[in-house]
Amino acid sequence: MTESPEEKELVARINELAHKAKSVGLTEEETIERKKLRSQFLANFRASFKSDIEMMQVFDKSGKEVTPKKVKDIQRKRGLRDD
Numbered sequence: 001m002t003e004s005p006e007e008k009e010l011v012a013r014i015n016e017l018a019h020k021a022k023s024v025g026l027t028e029e030e031t032i033e034r035k036k037l038r039s040q041f042l043a044n045f046r047a048s049f050k051s052d053i054e055m056m057q058v059f060d061k062s063g064k065e066v067t068p069k070k071v072k073d074i075q076r077k078r079g080l081r082d083d
Contacts (some may be wrong), residue, residue, distance in 0.1 A: 025082055055080070
């Protein structure tokens, strides 16, 4: 997965605040900002992960598709599957 420039900036700022928290501590505003940035990062991660899972197909060793029904249903709703 490649990070967008926005994601890179988000991670860089989170890391910057983490280093500052360990060295000199954070102000109240920085603590609030860190919490907001972490929440935003996790929301982005979860959305990306969910999309990846919903797009996958699973095959057993013999080549038979064994994608879970729930994932197949989601793919059908999105128009990604016509079976």
